[in-house]
Amino acid sequence: MSIENLLGELNKSQYQAVCMPAQHALILAGAGTGKTKTIVARAAFLISNGTHAGRIQILAFTRRSASEIVERVRMHLGDEAQALRASTFHSWCISLIRRAPKVFGCPGYSVIDRDDQGQLFKLVRGKVKKTDLPTAGELCGVYSLARNKTQSLDTTLKQELPDFYPKIDKIAEIMMAYEQRKKERHYIDYDDILDVVAQNINGSEKIRNWVSSQYDHLLVDEFQDTNPLQWKLLDPLKDDVNLFCVGDDAQSIYGFRGADFQNVHSFSTRVKDSTTLKLQENYRSTQEILDVSNWLLSQSPLNYGKNLSAIRGSGKMPTLHTFSNEWEEARWIADDILQRKNDGAKWQHHMILVRSSFAGRAIEPALLAKEIPYRFIGGTKLLESAHIRDLLSALRVVANPQDEIAWMRFLGLWQGVGEKTASKIIEKTLNLQGDDKVLNLLKQEKKLPDSAAEAIEAVMINRHNVSGALQAAFEVMQKMLAEKYRAQDWDKRKRDIKLVEKLAEKHTSILGFIEEYLLNPINSSQVVKKENDDIVTISTIHSAKGTECETCYVVNVSPGSYPSSHSLGDEAAVEEERRVLYVALTRAKDELIVTRQSRNTWAVRDDQKEEAEPETYFLNDLPPNLFDEVMHGDAPLVIDRKAPGGGSVIHVGIDLG
DNA sequence: AGGCGCACTTTTTTT
DNA sequence: AAGTGCGCCT
Numbered sequence: 001m002s003i004e005n006l007l008g009e010l011n012k013s014q015y016q017a018v019c020m021p022a023q024h025a026l027i028l029a030g031a032g033t034g035k036t037k038t039i040v041a042r043a044a045f046l047i048s049n050g051t052h053a054g055r056i057q058i059l060a061f062t063r064r065s066a067s068e069i070v071e072r073v074r075m076h077l078g079d080e081a082q083a084l085r086a087s088t089f090h091s092w093c094i095s096l097i098r099r100a101p102k103v104f105g106c107p108g109y110s111v112i113d114r115d116d117q118g119q120l121f122k123l124v125r126g127k128v129k130k131t132d133l134p135t136a137g138e139l140c141g142v143y144s145l146a147r148n149k150t151q152s153l154d155t156t157l158k159q160e161l162p163d164f165y166p167k168i169d170k171i172a173e174i175m176m177a178y179e180q181r182k183k184e185r186h187y188i189d190y191d192d193i194l195d196v197v198a199q200n201i202n203g204s205e206k207i208r209n210w211v212s213s214q215y216d217h218l219l220v221d222e223f224q225d226t227n228p229l230q231w232k233l234l235d236p237l238k239d240d241v242n243l244f245c246v247g248d249d250a251q252s253i254y255g256f257r258g259a260d261f262q263n264v265h266s267f268s269t270r271v272k273d274s275t276t277l278k279l280q281e282n283y284r285s286t287q288e289i290l291d292v293s294n295w296l297l298s299q300s301p302l303n304y305g306k307n308l309s310a311i312r313g314s315g316k317m318p319t320l321h322t323f324s325n326e327w328e329e330a331r332w333i334a335d336d337i338l339q340r341k342n343d344g345a346k347w348q349h350h351m352i353l354v355r356s357s358f359a360g361r362a363i364e365p366a367l368l369a370k371e372i373p374y375r376f377i378g379g380t381k382l383l384e385s386a387h388i389r390d391l392l393s394a395l396r397v398v399a400n401p402q403d404e405i406a407w408m409r410f411l412g413l414w415q416g417v418g419e420k421t422a423s424k425i426i427e428k429t430l431n432l433q434g435d436d437k438v439l440n441l442l443k444q445e446k447k448l449p450d451s452a453a454e455a456i457e458a459v460m461i462n463r464h465n466v467s468g469a470l471q472a473a474f475e476v477m478q479k480m481l482a483e484k485y486r487a488q489d490w491d492k493r494k495r496d497i498k499l500v501e502k503l504a505e506k507h508t509s510i511l512g513f514i515e516e517y518l519l520n521p522i523n524s525s526q527v528v529k530k531e532n533d534d535i536v537t538i539s540t541i542h543s544a545k546g547t548e549c550e551t552c553y554v555v556n557v558s559p560g561s562y563p564s565s566h567s568l569g570d571e572a573a574v575e576e577e578r579r580v581l582y583v584a585l586t587r588a589k590d591e592l593i594v595t596r597q598s599r600n601t602w603a604v605r606d607d608q609k610e611e612a613e614p615e616t617y618f619l620n621d622l623p624p625n626l627f628d629e630v631m632h633g634d635a636p637l638v639i640d641r642k643a644p645g646g647g648s649v650i651h652v653g654i655d656l657g
Numbered sequence: 658a659g660g661c662g663c664a665c666t667t668t669t670t671t672t
Numbered sequence: 673a674a675g676t677g678c679g680c681c682t
Contacts, residue, residue: 062671090672114671130676190672256670356669358673378671386674416682418660488673519672542670564669580670 003048006041006076010034017277018042022216024238024274026223026267027246030308031293031586032284035246036065036546039219040072042244046217047073047080054083057215059092061222063520064377065546069221089230090190091519093197096211103207104196109188110400111515114140115384117189119405124177134164134171143175147191148258150228185402191229198232212240222545223247227258238271250297250304251583253542255576282308284548286315289592292626293585296618300578301571308586318592320619320627326359326556328633329595330366333553336593337536338370340551347373351549352538353584355564359556360538373535378543381521383514387485387493388500392514394473395466398459399510401438402430410456413480416447435460451476466504466513470497541584552588557581558596559617568616581618594627 010018014034017027018041029035039058047053060066066086074081087095094111101107112120121143122136134142138161146156153172157165164171182189188196201208218234220226224247226234234243249261268274282290287310297304323329337350354360357379367374382388390413396406404426411422425445432438439460442453458472474481474497485493507513537549562581567573585592596619 088672193672253670257672358668361673380673416660420659521672540670561669566669576670 003044003076006044010037010041011281013277013279013281014038014041017279018045020275020277022242024243024271025245026264026271026274026276027244027279028248028264028276029246029279030248030282030306031251031583032282032308032548033279034283035221035248035279036069036072038279039221039244039246040069040076042219043069043073043084044076044081047077047084051216052083053081054085055214055216056084056219057092057217058084058086058219059089059221060086061088061225061545062543063088063091064543065221088519089226089233090193093193093233094515094519096197097193100210103210104200106186106188106192106196108400108511109186110396110403110511111193111518112187112189112405113384113518114144114190115389116187116405117144119408120181120185120187121174121178123404123408124181125174133167133174134161139171139174139178142171143178144189144191145256145258147195148227148229149260150232181404185404186400187403187405194229194233198229201236202232208236209240212237215241217242217244220245221247222251224249224252224261224264225254225257225259225545226263227254228260228263229258231260231263235270243271243274250306250579251545251586253545253576253580253583255572280308281311283311284589285586285592286310286312286590288315288317288626289585289588292318292592293582295623295626296578296582296585299618299621300575302575316591317628318588318594318626319630320622321593321595321630321632323595323597324633326362326597327366329555329597330362332632333363333555333593333595334366334370334372336553337367337372341372345551347534347536349550350536350553351544351547351551351587352536352553352555353541353544353587354538354555355541355561355580357540363538363555367536367538373533374538375535376538378540379538382496382500382503383517383521385493385496387481388496390481390484391470391473391477391497391500394455394459394477395469395510396514398435398456398463398469399514401432404430411448411452413477413484414449414452415480416449421447449480451480463510464508466507466510467501469510470501470504474501541580544587545583548587548589550589551591551593552584553593553595554581554584555595556597557594557619558598562618563616574616578618 007015007018011034014037017025017038027035027038029038043056043058046056058066058069060069066088070081070084070086073084097104097106101109118136118140121140125133125136125139142153142156142160145160146153149156153175154168157168157171197211201211215237218237218241220234220243223245245267247264249264252259252261268276290308290310294307297306321329321332323332333352337347340350341347352363354363357376360376360379364374364376383392389409393406393410393413396403397410400406407426407429408419408422411417411425412419425441425448428441429438432441439453439457442448442456443450455473455476458476459469462469462472481493482490503517504513507516539547563574563577567577585594
């Protein structure tokens with residue numbers, strides 16, 4: 001395929017955006033209006049007009065969309081696009097840091113994920129009741145949000161945990177202790193990865209020039225989900241690099257991470273000489289699907305000014321199914337997919353969208369029972385699962401002997417060693433230089449079984465062969481791990497470990513391996529199934545952003561879940577929930593199937609029933625002409641015939657008192 | 658004192 | 673699936 005073919009596929013506004021001269025631009029693109037296509041074509045256009053592919057950096061939100069964009073450009077241009085790079089903000093920044101670690105002041109630092117960050121907060125917080133101080137997790141959340149929004153602790157604490165505001169001095173102290181400890185132990189957390197780069201390019205002209213001289217164009221996807229910290233990365237580069245930002249404020253669903261659609265709304269004032277273009281024609285879905293989506297947004301007190309209309313015209317009516325519980329819901333979805341498959345559809349034309357990875361718990365067994373092949377995007381990540389972390393802790397302490405969190409985990413695995421004993425041992429090991437000394441000390445520890453030192457020694461011998469190190473460590477630790485997880489799917493966990501060994505095969509650096517899979521996380525169902533296999537996709541809505549599918553099941557759109565009872569009382573949070581549902585609905589190309597449960601036992605408990613406010617359920621006041629409704633099982637009915645103009649439609653609501 | 662096992666809750670969303 | 677609290681053991 002050629003660039004001409006690609007340009008020929010564009011409509012007038014897309015063409016205008018793609019072929020724009022080198023300048024700053026903001027493309028406001030509604031759902032399904034060809035955002036990805038526009039970015040792909042823009043990159044291809046720039047390259048075929050003489051820009052070297054290596055001088056274009058694409059910033060996307062997930063690794064999945066990043067690699068899809070690059071793949072598509074390469075499909076059109078071939079070798080010419082070889083040097084094109086697409087990354088997430090985090091992987092882009094880490095690659096800059098790794099290219100000049102001393103410049104950024106963190107040579108040889110280990111990246112820690114949210115879990116480790118929480119562990120470190122736990123250490124510096126000490127044992128205090130959770131009524132006296134926020135939990136380690138909460139502290140972690142406030143700390144991270146303040147940094148991503150580039151705002152003070154004062155402001156953030158007031159917004160997030162107002163009850164603890166009087167304790168702000170103590171909390172500030174803990175946060176400073178966290179930063180101190182982090183520095184001593186040579187850790188960088190996720191926010192540091194962005195902040196280190198942002199501070200340096202804002203603070204040093206030399207470093208800014210070094211970065212900006214590498215690029216002519218930055219193409220930013222999902223711009224509505226960038227936060228102030230990320231803007232702090234883009235802003236200083238705009239004098240030398242052209243920004244091409246694509247986004248949709250109706251799809252902003254990362255507020256919990258500090259996303260700020262001021263980045264969209266203020267673009268034209270912040271960036272001088274910039275052009276704003278709109279893409280409004282939806283190519284993805286049928287009109288019936290867009291009618292539901294448009295209606296949902298129209299119910300918002302915010303004015304999104306969105307009214308998508310379908311180029312494809314009319315199609316099938318969306319359906320709304322009510323079940324009495326999540327198991328029936330899951331079973332029916334599995335049956336429905338199976339039936340469609342038997343009628344000639346492909347597995348890959350089905351996507352199941354869930355709000356939380358936890359919500360997949362009923363779906364997965366239902367698909368497994370019917371032998372439907374699937375992958376779960378956004379589920380528990382391989383490197384986040386307990387057994388893998390256990391094993392990796394042995395590698396981490398060898399790679400970075402200062403890694404206190406990994407030491408705690410590793411030492412605590414062994415019989416007879418708990419928090420206190422582990423801390424005492426760590427106190428001694430942290431000051432030691434050299435493998436031999438560390439090994440000797442471990443061997444001398446009375447409370448520590450011999451296997452612990454053996455595991456560490458095995459890793460030391462294989463330290464430049466990550467897969468070998470994993471195998472050697474596993475050999476020594478297997479018995480202990482099997483005992484620990486004997487009642488918890490040990491066989492499955494064992495398979496995960498083999499999988500990680502396989503992933504590590506090409507890696508010669510422990511830290512490099514861990515870093516890559518922390519920043520580009522995958523879960524086991526993604527590793528097992530090959531990329532292009534014909535399989536069903538289960539995805540969290542957040543992970544499904546930017547994707548589409550012929551038939552979409554949006555699961556558990558029940559009262560208490562949409563909006564989540566968590567967000568009640570916070571209007572901004574409720575609006576974000578609405579956008580989450582909007583994103584889910586607009587993924588569907590041909591068929592939209594919304595399911596819900598009438599007995600949502602964990603979301604609406606008996607003692608809360610009286611307080612639940614039915615008017616905050618997004619599907620209340622649902623006009624009867626938008627969906628075909630089906631009741632299943634013994635789901636209780638509330639018949640409501642006040643529906644306007646509504647012939648014989650039964651409006652199904654859930655009686656919440 | 659420190660560690661262990663059992664019963665219990667409690668789940669947003671992600672780099 | 674993992675964190676918390678509690679009682680019991682070494």
